[in-house]
Amino acid sequence: MFKILVEKELKSILQSPKFVATFGVCSLLILLSVFIGIQEYHSSVDQYETATQLVDQSIAEATSFFGIENTVYRKPSPMQIFVSGVSFDVGRLSKIDSREDVKLERSSYMESPLFAVFRFVDFTFIVQVVLSLFAILFTFDAINGERESGTLKLALSNPIPRGQYLFSKFVGSWLGLTVPLMIPILIGVLLLMVLNVPMTGDDWAKLVSLIGVSILYFTFFIALSLLVSSLTRRSSVSFLVLLVVWIALVLIVPRGATMAAGQLVSVPTVAENESQKDRFRTDQQQLVQERRQEAWKNRFMALEGASREEKRAYYDANKDAWDQEDREVRTEMEVKITEFNRKMNEALRNAKSEQERLAFILSRFSPSSAYQLTAMNLGGTNTSIKKRYEDQMFAYRESFSGYLKTKQEDEREERRRQAEQSGSGRRLFMFLGSGGEPVDASDMPEFIEPRESLSAVLKPSMIDFGLLSIFTVFAFAGAFIAFIRYDVR
């Protein structure tokens, strides 16, 4: 009996013109998004490669280690075809310079704002917005529609348990909607291979998980529609209710949560942060100044009434020790200031991540944002992309500037020797890289992209995966209870 019911459900879905039309649109959208995503990916890889080549070239052409400018670019990842996330919003590059902070700047959207006008439609967006609507469109009248057409009474006049009937509805619509959708998805995956997208084993695993989560998200909307359909008497009402719920879940809760978190957790502005740091520095400097004056007063106290020569001798004898003392005080102050600055920066970053955490917790009330967050996590295009890259670039800066320093020392030494040999008196401009052969920078340390291990990516996704499962189970359980008590007449 169960099989017959599933079969009937499948037939009623697959044979409707409604299905043909919407399925066509969805397939087209998915394929289009993957195709465009691949094109975009290739062009950003081209851009990345040209940019890094240009940096290499400019280093190779440099005639002095004092004139080397290094820039590191963020490498596009093939997963951004499916989940663009914030990858176009976060800066593409950072200068690597010992005097400047590492900071990702110049995002793609900033450089070509034209593309920011109407954002990018990726696979995740289509699943999140279009396919969820698609699920609602086919199941909003699953129960009450049958009641309206009188077939519900008819079906239940056979010896079928209500639970089984509902379950067969669920399984039938799930199969009828998910299996066809796998076709464009699989073709999209095939496109990846045909169009030479370099996917690593990890990438494939992430992609498979992404598709799995997408199906789970889709399933949630089927269960939700069943729930609403068995709670209402008329299909027009259930459609309306579902549309309102859909708007709230997909459009409002995620955005509202970010706004609410922005209001609840106050993050000090960068300007506030800077002025606090400056105030601390001034206070410390004043303190050190006072201490020094005090020390000098004490030092000369012992010589009250001594002659000028004695003072001079006393000063000469102790000068080095006192200088040493003063230096120590100053070093101590510098350490304190550095420590304070580090703390302030950390506090700012913590406040920001606290805000982010709250925003994400609040937004996870909506399965839609749980889905989006986990998709971005799987795609490696979530907000932490910035921190990941900046940390790695910071470490690289250390090794790069160490390398540069030793090279510059060598070069200075070399030039000095040359200058002495040629007997030129004015050495002022000798090491500024005027003319000469290009330097050999082939042993320069290379930047390695931050790599997230698969398990590190999958673990946080488990929360959202679990959350989506719970949402789905609850929706189905609710539908079950509602249907048991449903008046089929």
Place this chain on the structure above:
Amino acid sequence: MFKLLLDKELREIVGTTKFAVTFGVCAVLILLAFYVGARNYDISRQDYEGAVVENLRQMEGLTDWGEIDHRIFLPPQPLAALVSGISNDIGRTVNMESRGELRAEDSRFNEDPIFAVFRFLDLEFIFTIVLSLFAILFGYDAINGEKERGTLALSFANSVPRDQYVLGKLVGSFLALVVPLMIPILIGGLMLPLLGVPMDTNSWARLAMVIVAGVLYFGVFLTLSVFISAMTQRSSSSFLMLLVVWIFIVLIIPRASVLISGQAVDVPSIDQIDYDKSKYSRQLFSERMNEMQHWIQENRDNDDHGQFMSAMQEFLGRQQDDFDAKMRVLTEKLNEQRDNKAGRQQNLALALARVSPTASFSLAAADLASTSLALRSSYMEAANSYQVAFAQFMQSKNADTQGYRFRKHGNDEVEEPEEIDLRELPEFTYRPPDASEAIGASLPDLGLLLLFNIVFFAGAFVAFLKYDVR
């Protein structure tokens, strides 16, 4: 008769639960958008003011104008809160130098990518996505729904002219939906000054035009729905068709057009231009160094130190000016080439996108709120003209942000340096284009929206005249 039909249509829409629910949702959303927008504006304004104060404060106590590290910032636009446009994507901070090319950095989404995750819930978003759906939801069965219920045949049993009937339908549903929507919009608009958004007449005019554009956009979807409803026999098929059309108009066409133009017109990357510039500058630099060494070789016999230094200053100054001029020529050439190509790409993209009324509305709204693509160029223009004033000022102070510190040292004695007075620094103000200019820029899009309205209206009219009412 027309009045009667209108009356019936009004009652039919406003009296339903469907209307109450969707209207409630839309009203909440609109009010939320205004509230959130105003709060957002407040935060951006605080950030901006803090940054300006901080910029001045970190220069306090300096004694040499050459040491200052001056930045200018893009002030938030009041209406950006409602129509964010590209205001969160473009750089806001410009590091001011007395010479050389300026560049804006630190876009909001780059600084706080969390806001980029779900984007903002602004009025423009609500109009484009939610209200267009709302229009479809009420218009999809305007004609064929009546037929299905049998009321259409009934109505025409009376002596009702068809044109009056369809006119009554269109006007009635338009009034029934738009007038109620005006309530939350007006409340929201009035909330703005209360929430601390400074609204002058200019901003009010802009906001009013944004709302006009929104109403036109809403009208496009309403007339389109009635049109499709009058072309189909069953309401379920018209709904489906409208949903497909909606997905295309709202989601696909605008984005696809940008991508197509991206493929069609190749714009050189900024990296390439940077490379060309730095290569040229390095080449010039090494030429300069050679010249300098040459000069030193020639003048090394000069024993008068003072005279030597002042001659060298003059030489270096000449060299620097020459360098600046050459670099400016190259930079201008490269930038112009890129701007031309980017302009062509943009024109193509926007022309294609305007097939969709959603794109027309978005572009018109962004123009009106001065958050369109023109924002970046007008900000950079303002920054560039400020640079001229800044350079003049720095010259009057005999300072240069890019070194040549030893220019100042002559043979005069060292005296206790005085602190600089930051109040002397020229002030940077960014003025967005006037409301009249913004409205002028949005007129083509408004015209397009009107055209869509007329076409769909006429379509609905003609289709209904031939409609089989049985």
